[in-house]
Amino acid sequence: MSRHSTAHHFLQGLIDLGIDYIFANLGTDHVSLIEALAEWDREGRKHPEVILCPHEVVAVHMAAGYALATGRAQAVFVHVDAGTANACMAIQNLFRYRLPVMLFAGRAPFTLHGELTGSRDTYVHFVQDPFDIASIVRPYVKWEYSLPSGVVVKEALARAHAFAESDPPGPVYMMLPRETLAEEWDDAAMPAYPPARYGSVQAGGIEPERVERIADALMAAENPIALTAYLGRKAQAVAVLERLAQLCGIRVAEFNSIDLNISQASPCFAGFDPSALLEQADLGLLLDSDVPFVPQYARRADAIKWIQIDVDPLKADFPMWGFPTDMRIQGDCATILYQVCEAIEARADDAWRRRVAARIASWS
Structure with missing residues (x-):
C-alpha cells in the first residue's frame, strides 16, 4: 500500500479544489511541503504554481488580485507567527473587500526532544511559538483551524475553501504544525472531498x-x-x-x-x-x-x-x-x-x- 506525507496529501487536496497558485514566503515549518513539491517535480506531476514573494503583504495581495479577477481563492503560505503578523494588514484588506484567500501558516513543532519527525531543532522553534497565533488574524477571517492530524487534511482543506468562497467571501486561516505535515498516511485513507459535494454556498434571488x-x-x-x-x-x-x-x-x-x-x-x-x-x-x-x-x-x-x-x-x-x-x-x-x-x-x-x-x- 502506498504511503505519503501529510504535505503530499495537502498538495493533492489543493489540486482537488482547483487551486492554481501558491503565493509563498517560506520558513523552517515548510520543510515537508518543499520536499513534497520537489518530489512532484521529479515525477513530472503538476501542482499549483509556487510564486515566491519577498514579503507576506505581497503574497496576500497577489492572491487578492487573482480573487478580484476570478472570484476564486488561492493559497498563501506564511511562516509561523511572524509571517502571520506580517500578513495581517493585508488580510484585513481582503476581509473588508470581501475577497477569498486561504492563508496557511506553519506552526512551530510541539515536540522538543526528537520524539517525532519534525521536532524542534533550532532556536526559532522556541521563540516563535506563542499561545495563540490565530489571535493575530482572528478579527479578519471567516474561519480558523489548527490541523490536528494529517488524516483530516483534505477534509479540512475542503471546509476552508467552502468558507472562503461562500457569500460573503473572505479569508480563512489554517495552521499546520511541522510534525503533522511530516506524518505519513496510506493513500487509501485519504479520500477526496470535491467542491461539488463539499463546496461553497452562494446567495440567490428572492420570492x-x-x-x-x-x-x-x-x-x-x-x-x-x-x-x-x-x-x-x-x-x-x-x-x-x-x-x-x-x-x-x-x-x-x-x-x-x-x-x-x-x-x-x-x-x-x-x-x-x-x-x-x-x-x-x-x-x-x-x-x-x-x-x-x-x-x-x-x-x-x-x-x-x-x-x-x-x-x-x-x-x-x-x-x-x-x-x-x-x-x-x-x-x-x-x-x-x-x-x-x-x-x-x-x-x-x-x-x-x-x-x-x-x-x-x-x-x-
Whole structure:
C-alpha cells in the first residue's frame, strides 16, 4: 500500500479544489511541503504554481488580485507567527473587500526532544511559538483551524475553501504544525472531498412577493437613487444595474467603491459623493455597500425610504453599523435586480416610460 506525507496529501487536496497558485514566503515549518513539491517535480506531476514573494503583504495581495479577477481563492503560505503578523494588514484588506484567500501558516513543532519527525531543532522553534497565533488574524477571517492530524487534511482543506468562497467571501486561516505535515498516511485513507459535494454556498434571488414590493416602490418614486460599492464584483450585476437604472430613472453613486459598478458614461452615473443625491431623493437602494454615506453628514437620510439588497445586510462583522432600512434583503444583487427588471418591464405602460425618460433628460 502506498504511503505519503501529510504535505503530499495537502498538495493533492489543493489540486482537488482547483487551486492554481501558491503565493509563498517560506520558513523552517515548510520543510515537508518543499520536499513534497520537489518530489512532484521529479515525477513530472503538476501542482499549483509556487510564486515566491519577498514579503507576506505581497503574497496576500497577489492572491487578492487573482480573487478580484476570478472570484476564486488561492493559497498563501506564511511562516509561523511572524509571517502571520506580517500578513495581517493585508488580510484585513481582503476581509473588508470581501475577497477569498486561504492563508496557511506553519506552526512551530510541539515536540522538543526528537520524539517525532519534525521536532524542534533550532532556536526559532522556541521563540516563535506563542499561545495563540490565530489571535493575530482572528478579527479578519471567516474561519480558523489548527490541523490536528494529517488524516483530516483534505477534509479540512475542503471546509476552508467552502468558507472562503461562500457569500460573503473572505479569508480563512489554517495552521499546520511541522510534525503533522511530516506524518505519513496510506493513500487509501485519504479520500477526496470535491467542491461539488463539499463546496461553497452562494446567495440567490428572492420570492415574487418581495420582488413586487420593490417594483412597486421604484415605479412610484419621483427621485430614486442607488448607492453601491462592490456590486460590480459580479460582472453580470453591472449590466443589470445599468438596465434597471435606465428603466426606472435611477441616479447611481459609488461611495468608496471597490469595483466598477456602472459605466461612468451612463446618463445614470452620478459620481462618487452621494451627498447631493440625498437632498432630493424619495427612495434609495443600498446595493452591496458597507458604508453608503456618513450618517452625521446626511441629516435628510431619515426622510428617504431605503431598500437594502446586500450579500451581508446585517454587516455581521461590524460591531455597530447604524443605517436603518425599510426593506432589508440578503441575496445576490445581480439575480434580484434582474427579477425586479422583469417585473417592471411586464407592467410598465407608455405614460410611465415617458415620465422616466423626462426625468433622465432633466439631468443633462
